[in-house]
Amino acid sequence: MHPIFPQETFLPAKVLFKKGGLSDLAKETVELGTRGMIVHGTSLEKDNLKEKIADDFKKAGLSIEFFCRPQGEPTLDEISSVIAKGQGLKIEWIVGIGGGSVLDLAKAAAGLFHAKEKPVYYQEGGALERPGIPFVAVPTTAGSGSEASLNSVIINPEKKVKLSIRHKDFLARKVLLDPDLLRGLPFAVMCHSGMDAWVQAYESFISKNATWFSENFALKAIQLISRHLVPALNAGRDEDLSGLMLGSFFSGVAFSHSRLGVIHGLAHPLGVLYNVPHGLICSVCFAPSIKLNLEAMGNQKYSIMSQAVGMDLLQKIHELQKTLKIVSPFKGKPLLDKEKIISETLHSGSTAANPKPVTRDDVEYLLREIF
Numbered sequence: 135m136h137p138i139f140p141q142e143t144f145l146p147a148k149v150l151f152k153k154g155g156l157s158d159l160a161k162e163t164v165e166l167g168t169r170g171m172i173v174h175g176t177s178l179e180k181d182n183l184k185e186k187i188a189d190d191f192k193k194a195g196l197s198i199e200f201f202c203r204p205q206g207e208p209t210l211d212e213i214s215s216v217i218a219k220g221q222g223l224k225i226e227w228i229v230g231i232g233g234g235s236v237l238d239l240a241k242a243a244a245g246l247f248h249a250k251e252k253p254v255y256y257q258e259g260g261a262l263e264r265p266g267i268p269f270v271a272v273p274t275t276a277g278s279g280s281e282a283s284l285n286s287v288i289i290n291p292e293k294k295v296k297l298s299i300r301h302k303d304f305l306a307r308k309v310l311l312d313p314d315l316l317r318g319l320p321f322a323v324m325c326h327s328g329m330d331a332w333v334q335a336y337e338s339f340i341s342k343n344a345t346w347f348s349e350n351f352a353l354k355a356i357q358l359i360s361r362h363l364v365p366a367l368n369a370g371r372d373e374d375l376s377g378l379m380l381g382s383f384f385s386g387v388a389f390s391h392s393r394l395g396v397i398h399g400l401a402h403p404l405g406v407l408y409n410v411p412h413g414l415i416c417s418v419c420f421a422p423s424i425k426l427n428l429e430a431m432g433n434q435k436y437s438i439m440s441q442a443v444g445m446d447l448l449q450k451i452h453e454l455q456k457t458l459k460i461v462s463p464f465k466g467k468p469l470l471d472k473e474k475i476i477s478e479t480l481h482s483g484s485t486a487a488n489p490k491p492v493t494r495d496d497v498e499y500l501l502r503e504i505f
């Protein structure tokens with residue numbers, strides 16, 4: 135029988151969904167301790183946001199330090215840098231304000247704050263001895279769902295691999311969803327991160343670990359993102375930004391309880407080798423994955439998703455890619471390290487949740503479709 139409920143649920147203790155909610159951040163953080171660090175990306179430099187936040191925390195009587203990270207995906211060494219800086223300051227909590235990379239870094243640094251070993255030990259499956267310090271997530275993109283998930287995706291530059299560090303204590307203590315933070319995002323960032331959230335919701339919906347609980351979050355995410363992504367990109371109205379932000383959060387809640395699928399298994403090695411935006415890789419694998427999984431997911435799931443997007447799902451994806459001018463960044467490029475890509479895809483925890491058991495031939499099919 136199809137399970138209704140996961141064995142265990144992972145939901146942040148408090149989710150504040152509020153336009154302009156960023157101004158409540160200091161108030162929400164007070165109970166976690168008086169000293170903390172805000173890990174952020176370049177988005178915080180705009181509109182004097184950083185100064186406003188510093189002022190709010192000062193008024194609340196909290197001592198804070200900022201850690202600005204460059205663009206690109208976080209590495210193991212970067213986690214150690216945040217922890218070293220935080221330990222020097224005796225911080226009690228970490229807030230991440232940014233896109234998926236910022237949140238993943240802040241989450242891993244908070245989660246491993248009291249860890250005995252270096253981050254690589256936990257990325258390679260070592261057990262975490264004790265919990266870290268509280269993590270508060272403030273997403274500024276609608277995409278990764280990191281604010282709702284238990285894992286941080288981190289690059290090991292030496293081994294050229296991108297793997298999750300995953301632990302239930304990594305879950306954000308609080309999540310602040312402020313749709314105003316999506317305003318003014320560059321087109322490509324909003325487009326790729328929105329597609330990532332959609333693909334995550336799709337992979338969660340058809341995952342072999344799906345439950346009624348995860349499916350409902352996934353389906354609502356599919357509906358919200360398909361309805362609001364293009365209008366949000368074009369006009370940035372409040373209702374579209376809110377829909378997109380909630381869709382991304384629901385996508386994160388869904389896949390935290392079901393894992394993902396072969397698209398994410400393949401996107402990680404490709405992302406490291408070609409340095410292409412994660413959401414773009416997911417977008418171009420979307421239609422081929424549906425064709426691959428059609429029989430395994432069953433007609434019912436396909437038609438439920440089609441209903442949620444208001445038309446045939448494959449046709450919708452095709453039209454959307456045309457509208458958003460999404461083309462494969464791999465076309466015409468040589469396929470590097472094919473064996474490494476295939477091996478990592480087949481051994482990925484995401485691939486393990488794919489409804490069709492994935493074979494080498496299946497990965498080769500996906501690669502042929504996108505290269």
Ligand SMILES: [Fe+2]
Nearest residue numbers: 278330334412
């Ligand atoms: Fe993703």
